[in-house]
Amino acid sequence: MxxxxxxxxxxxxxxxxxxxxxxxxxxxxxxxxxxxxxxxxxxxxxxxxxxxxxxxxxxxxxxxxxxxxxxxxxxxxxxxxxxxxxxxxxxxxxxxxxxxxxxxxxxxxxxxxxxxxxxxxxxxxxxxxxxxxxHLTQFYELVFSYIRMNDVMRIVKEMELPVTEQQFEMQCRMIVEVRTTLVERFVTRCEKVEGLVMKLI
Missing domain, CATH: 3.30.230.30 (Impact, N-terminal domain)
Known part of the structure; x- marks a missing residue:
């Protein structure tokens, strides 16, 4: 199952x-x-x-x-x-x-x-x-440079992830909520974004 x-x-x-x-x-x-x-x-x-x-x-x-x-x-x-x-x-x-x-x-x-x-x-x-x-979810903190904003937002929008916190400056920070069944796909996609630091919180 x-x-x-x-x-x-x-x-x-x-x-x-x-x-x-x-x-x-x-x-x-x-x-x-x-x-x-x-x-x-x-x-x-x-x-x-x-x-x-x-x-x-x-x-x-x-x-x-x-x-x-x-x-x-x-x-x-x-x-x-x-x-x-x-x-x-x-x-x-x-x-x-x-x-x-x-x-x-x-x-x-x-x-x-x-x-x-x-x-x-x-x-x-x-x-x-x-x-x-x-749904069971996990929260991830994403830290990335401003120039990577579009790459990160594409993942967030396409996977329909709720954003619980965000700060957009030269160094951007965002906390997103990911359904447990989507975590693997989410992590794989994030790993392809250059310079993106991802942390489970």
């Missing part, structure tokens, strides 16, 4: 809700650029819901199934974080954090009830979310 550099994620925060026997499960799905962002979002939710008994979550990063974390936050083991994570796998979305905040309603739901509640609350948020397709 050819390497695929595309993945599905969400583009903005989405919320969902599920209720069972008086317990309320409020779910939040966040687009997650990095692991650090997860801590920030969790801290914000703890401030927003200080009286909730549980803040259970799971997140997934990247395309493999190894980059994830989950927490039952005091619920019986395997009844909260795992159902949330499994829902992310079954929907095939990544770079996402789902937190389900629970307010206890006074009646125990039991293990099957909890698994169902966390799964359904997660699905509720994902149903509200807008799913987008993104």
């Amino acid at each position: 050819l390497f695929d550099d595309s993945y599905k994620t969400i583009n903005r925060l989405a919320e969902g809700f599920f209720k069972d026997k008086g317990s309320k499960f409020i779910s939040y799905a966040y687009p997650l650029p990095s692991e650090n962002d997860a801590k920030i979002f969790l801290a914000e939710l703890r401030e927003l819901h200080p009286k909730a008994v549980h803040h259970c979550y799971a997140y997934r990063l990247g395309l493999d199934r190894m980059s994830y974390r989950m927490s039952d936050d005091g619920e019986p083991s395997g009844t909260a974080g795992r159902p949330i994570l499994n829902t992310l796998y079954s929907r095939d979305i990544t770079n996402i954090l789902v937190v389900v905040v629970r307010y206890f309603g006074g009646t125990l739901l039991g293990v099957p009830g909890l698994i169902n509640a966390y799964k359904t609350a997660t699905e509720s948020a994902l149903d509200e979310a807008e799913i987008i397709t993104c």
Whole structure:
């Protein structure tokens, strides 16, 4: 199989809700650029819901199934974080954090009830979310003399590379974003431009 550099994620925060026997499960799905962002979002939710008994979550990063974390936050083991994570796998979305905040309603739901509640609350948020397709990319810094500008711009335009930074002086500098599947072609073309210094950042 050819390497695929595309993945599905969400583009903005989405919320969902599920209720069972008086317990309320409020779910939040966040687009997650990095692991650090997860801590920030969790801290914000703890401030927003200080009286909730549980803040259970799971997140997934990247395309493999190894980059994830989950927490039952005091619920019986395997009844909260795992159902949330499994829902992310079954929907095939990544770079996402789902937190389900629970307010206890006074009646125990039991293990099957909890698994169902966390799964359904997660699905509720994902149903509200807008799913987008993104691509794995790498950023390259290009440094070249002004006289090579046309050669470099031809590569950028023909390969439709997004430019995130640029400075045009006697010595020009540009940062471009390259899809992972195009890197080899991009590097080969850049190597043909005289005096162009290329660096992965």
